[in-house]
Amino acid sequence: MLIPLIHEVGMRDGLQMEQKIVEFDHKVRWIEGLIGSGIPVIQLGSFVHPKYVPQMADTDALFRHFTAKGGKRPTFSGLVLNEKGMERGLACGVDLFCLGVSASETHSLKNTRMPVMEALERILAMARTLQQEGRKVQVSVQSAFGCGFEGPIAEAKVLSIVDAYLEAGLKNISLADTAGHADPRQVASLFSQVIRRGDSIECTCHLHNTFGMGIANCLAAYDSGVQVFESAFGGLGGCPFTAVAGGNVATEDLVHMFSRLGIETGIDLDPVIATSREAADQLEHDLPGCVYKTGPISFQQA
Amino acid sequence: MLIPLIHEVGMRDGLQMEQKIVEFDHKVRWIEGLIGSGIPVIQLGSFVHPKYVPQMADTDALFRHFTAKGGKRPTFSGLVLNEKGMERGLACGVDLFCLGVSASETHSLKNTRMPVMEALERILAMARTLQQEGRKVQVSVQSAFGCGFEGPIAEAKVLSIVDAYLEAGLKNISLADTAGHADPRQVASLFSQVIRRGDSIECTCHLHNTFGMGIANCLAAYDSGVQVFESAFGGLGGCPFTAVAGGNVATEDLVHMFSRLGIETGIDLDPVIATSREAADQLEHDLPGCVYKTGPISFQQA
Numbered sequence: 001m002l003i004p005l006i007h008e009v010g011m012r013d014g015l016q017m018e019q020k021i022v023e024f025d026h027k028v029r030w031i032e033g034l035i036g037s038g039i040p041v042i043q044l045g046s047f048v049h050p051k052y053v054p055q056m057a058d059t060d061a062l063f064r065h066f067t068a069k070g071g072k073r074p075t076f077s078g079l080v081l082n083e084k085g086m087e088r089g090l091a092c093g094v095d096l097f098c099l100g101v102s103a104s105e106t107h108s109l110k111n112t113r114m115p116v117m118e119a120l121e122r123i124l125a126m127a128r129t130l131q132q133e134g135r136k137v138q139v140s141v142q143s144a145f146g147c148g149f150e151g152p153i154a155e156a157k158v159l160s161i162v163d164a165y166l167e168a169g170l171k172n173i174s175l176a177d178t179a180g181h182a183d184p185r186q187v188a189s190l191f192s193q194v195i196r197r198g199d200s201i202e203c204t205c206h207l208h209n210t211f212g213m214g215i216a217n218c219l220a221a222y223d224s225g226v227q228v229f230e231s232a233f234g235g236l237g238g239c240p241f242t243a244v245a246g247g248n249v250a251t252e253d254l255v256h257m258f259s260r261l262g263i264e265t266g267i268d269l270d271p272v273i274a275t276s277r278e279a280a281d282q283l284e285h286d287l288p289g290c291v292y293k294t295g296p297i298s299f300q301q302a
Numbered sequence: 303m304l305i306p307l308i309h310e311v312g313m314r315d316g317l318q319m320e321q322k323i324v325e326f327d328h329k330v331r332w333i334e335g336l337i338g339s340g341i342p343v344i345q346l347g348s349f350v351h352p353k354y355v356p357q358m359a360d361t362d363a364l365f366r367h368f369t370a371k372g373g374k375r376p377t378f379s380g381l382v383l384n385e386k387g388m389e390r391g392l393a394c395g396v397d398l399f400c401l402g403v404s405a406s407e408t409h410s411l412k413n414t415r416m417p418v419m420e421a422l423e424r425i426l427a428m429a430r431t432l433q434q435e436g437r438k439v440q441v442s443v444q445s446a447f448g449c450g451f452e453g454p455i456a457e458a459k460v461l462s463i464v465d466a467y468l469e470a471g472l473k474n475i476s477l478a479d480t481a482g483h484a485d486p487r488q489v490a491s492l493f494s495q496v497i498r499r500g501d502s503i504e505c506t507c508h509l510h511n512t513f514g515m516g517i518a519n520c521l522a523a524y525d526s527g528v529q530v531f532e533s534a535f536g537g538l539g540g541c542p543f544t545a546v547a548g549g550n551v552a553t554e555d556l557v558h559m560f561s562r563l564g565i566e567t568g569i570d571l572d573p574v575i576a577t578s579r580e581a582a583d584q585l586e587h588d589l590p591g592c593v594y595k596t597g598p599i600s601f602q603q604a
Contacts, residue, residue, distance in 0.1 A: 151601035181599050183562040184521055211599060212555035212592035213562070216518035219486055253514035260485040260515070286588070290514035297483050297513060299453035 004222060004258055004265055006251060007041040007204065007230045008034050010279075011062075012079055013248055014236025015055050016046065020283055024058050028065060033275035034233065035066075035074055037268045039251070041096065041228075043077040047085030060092040067093035077138070081112075086126050090133060097130050099123045100140030100176065103158045104147035107178070111142075120161060124168050131169070138204060139165045140174035144190065146181025155190055162194050172202045174230065177217070180210025184220035191224040204228035207249050209235060209288065214249040215257060222258075229254060234276030234287030250289030252276060256296050269296055306524060306560055306567055308553060309343040309506065309532045310336055312581075313364075314381055315550055316538025317357050318348065322585055326360050330367060335577035336535065337368075337376055339570045341553070343398065343530075345379040349387030362394040369395035379440070383414075388428050392435060399432050401425045402442030402478065405460045406449035409480070413444075422463060426470050433471070440506060441467045442476035446492065448483025457492055464496050474504045476532065479519070482512025486522035493526040506530035509551050511537060511590060516551040517559060524560075531556060536578030536589030552591030554578060558598050571598055 011031060015022060022030075034042050044066065045059030059078065066076055077096035080086045089097055101119040102108040108116045127137045143150075144158045158175065165173055175190060187205070195203055205221040205228070207214050218229060231254050237247030255267045269291070276292035286293075313333060317324060324332075336344050346368065347361030361380065368378055379398035382388045391399055403421040404410040410418045429439050445452075446460045460477065467475055477492060489507070497505055507523040507530070509516050520531060533556050539549030557569045571593070578594035588595075 146599070146601075148601055179599075179601075183559060185563055210592065210596060211558060211562075212517050212552065213559055215514050216521050216559070219518050250514065256513060257485065257515055257518070260513075261487055290512065294512060297448070297481075299448075299450055299481075 001263065002222065002225065002227055004263065005041065005228045006039050006255065006265055006267060007043065007077065007228055008039045008233060008251055009043040009206070009230045009248060010034075010232030010234065010236045010251065012043045012046050012056070013206075013230075014232040014234070016053050017237055017247075018055060018283055021055055022282065024061065026282055027058065027062060030233075030275050030279060031062070031066065033271045033278075037271040038266050039074060039272070041075045041077055043079065043098070043230075046079035046081070047088045048081055060088055063089075063092040063094060067095070075136075080126070082122075083126060086130065090130075090135070094135070096136040096138060097127075098138045098140065098174075099126055100142050100174070101161060102142040102147075102178070103153045103161060104143040104150045106149040107143045107147050110149070116157075116161070120164055124164065124170075127168065127170055136172070137170060138172040138174055139170045140176050140204070140206065142176045143178045144175040145177040145186055146179050148179040155193065158190060159193060162197070166197060166201070171198075171200050172204070174204035174206050174228070176206035176230075177208055180208035180214075182207060182217050183213055184216045187217045187220040188224045191221055191226050195225045202228060204230060206230040208237065209247060209249050215253060218249055218254055219257070222263075233272050233289075234279055234292050235289035236279065236287055247288045250276075250287070250291065252291035253289050256291045260297065303565060304524065304527065304529055306565065307343065307530045308341050308557065308567055308569060309345065309379065309530055310341045310535060310553055311345040311508070311532045311550060312336075312534030312536065312538045312553065314345045314348050314358070315508075315532075316534040316536070318355050319539055319549070320357060320585055323357055324584065326363065328580075328584055329360070329364060332535075332577050332581060333364070333368060335573045335580075339573040340568050341376060341574070343377045343379055345381065345400070348381035348383070349390045350383055362390055365391075365394040365396060369397070377438075382428070384424075385428060388432065392432075392437070396437070398438040398440060399429075400440045400442065400476075401428055402444050402476070403463060404444040404449075404480070405455045405463060406445040406452045408451040409445045409449050412451070418459075418463070422466055426466065426472075429470065429472055438474070439472060440474040440476055441472045442478050442506070442508065444478045445480045446477040447479040447488055448481050450481040457495065460492060461495060464499070468499060468503070473500075473502050474506065476506035476508050476530070478508035478532075479510050482510035482516075484509060484519050485515055486518045489519045489522040490526045493523055493528050497527045504530060506532060508532040510539065511549060511551050517555060520551055520556055521559070524565075535574050535591075536581055536594050537591035538581065538589055549590050552578075552589070552593065554593035555591050558593045562599065
């Protein structure tokens, strides 16, 4: 049985959408809660200019805080968008560097001011540097299942980027449903084609619940052989100030479903739920997840 | 391709959980919105004593209002719990009578003060009367996937009730996940066993999204051959005043997913979404559904 590996991205993809800046001490406490649950990979933040995403201004400090300690600890990942971010990540102890390009030309131009192939060359060069430095690298294809600007994205376009990654020796590959457009059949189709490309590929899914299909998409990914699941505690990631409110798949909901299916991730839900409840209090709004509200399925003799 | 048939239960299973009483005129407008969407079966209410569920006090009046008109219209269903309710339903023009028993002894005792087998005999007698009157009947097994009091429910227990229905010639059978405990593998297992019992069975699922698995469970039911889906506009049905907040699967989210999969239900989402938005305003709280907030997947050239 394939044991799913959870990559918690709430501190990055969740918080970057929040208007209210979360203080460093609160972030530390939330991350400690997530570590306590046994989640094996935790993304602490992204290396972007604080002018653009003030919420991520303390990313370097968080890495220094958590990687300074010795002993057994999770893998800490960070999202890097450019060479400057990579230098910052190398300096503060990132374990796993997450890089990527969008499969949508419009999305790529908006995000990076570069067409997809140019952005890809840049990412490949950065990945090469990181591998020479002996760091772990995950490469992603964003907007892999559809784009909020362009609509449908051709599978061939996504797979051509995947093939460029594989040719460069990059085997840790994530497909991200940035816009939340993915449906379960599409997820199965695309991931099956990636996984068919070789046994040594470590396949990651990053799925949002924007239109309510997030958990069904995760199950389709699992059934297709995907092993790594990026999710956010509480389902963080929806912007409460826009019409399109769906966030990431909620870590609790996902771990809980796997557990109901008899697939044990080794993650203790209680500290994740406690962290989500604290985040909802602190951020002053409900989060989109279910299980942080209900707790796991339980029953009591009447 | 199996075309799913939506049975909208928001006016009953949704509203009965709401503290704020919805006025008759608002109910009429919401039902008109649902009719306008082309939903083929709409549950208008339940025939319970108004002392216990004041929200359902105008069920008879709603049936009289909507069944008096001639012309093409959806099937209107009503939930009936006892003989008195059946008489009321016969008097006010219910098209499809929904009856059922719980597979959980504790749930059955709490709901009906009868053990399951005794409740079953009573339901079978009522169903016989209704068939003699020439009315359509749907029979259900509640708590078919687990019980909030007892926990797991044996499949054999559920199937023994299904077999009693089939022996009585009742072919329209619903399995209801009253507590929201169902997971996709369990849904597939139980429905496959029901469907294997004969070609003429019309199988219905009634699934809640309490723990976030609702849409994944619907897809598992569809893939197992289930044709009828009970859902509620906006995902109504969660009680906003309890810890366990999950409602029914949202009609919009379900129809939208089917549409993304290329499975057309013939339902126009716009009036359903408009109705959910009006209900959220009127009930003064967010509903748990996604698509009524986001609208269907769309994109715009930048």
